[in-house]
Amino acid sequence: MARQVGARHAGVGLAEAINRVVSDGERTVIRRNGKEVAAVVSVQDLRMLEALDDHLDLEDARQIMKKPGRLIPWEKIKSDLGL
Secondary structure, three states, X not given: OXXXXXXXXXXXXXXXXXXXXXXXXXXXXXXXOOEEEEEEOOXXXXXXXXXXXXXXXXXXXXXXXHOOOOOOOHHHHHHHOOO
């Protein structure tokens, strides 16, 4: 479970949160007005989340491409946008 810190105190505890992430892999969730708004996580966790996001985007794209309809070539899209 991630440690939680209020946004008002996050600035003071940021160095501590970074140290905990580096030494123990501990995640810290920052809350504002009782809601979770951000987190301090390791770069390894961030890379894993980014890879998961890319995988999910790829799966979405594959599902869209299976649907009937007209596909527009990438070169035409770039040309239409003046790229």
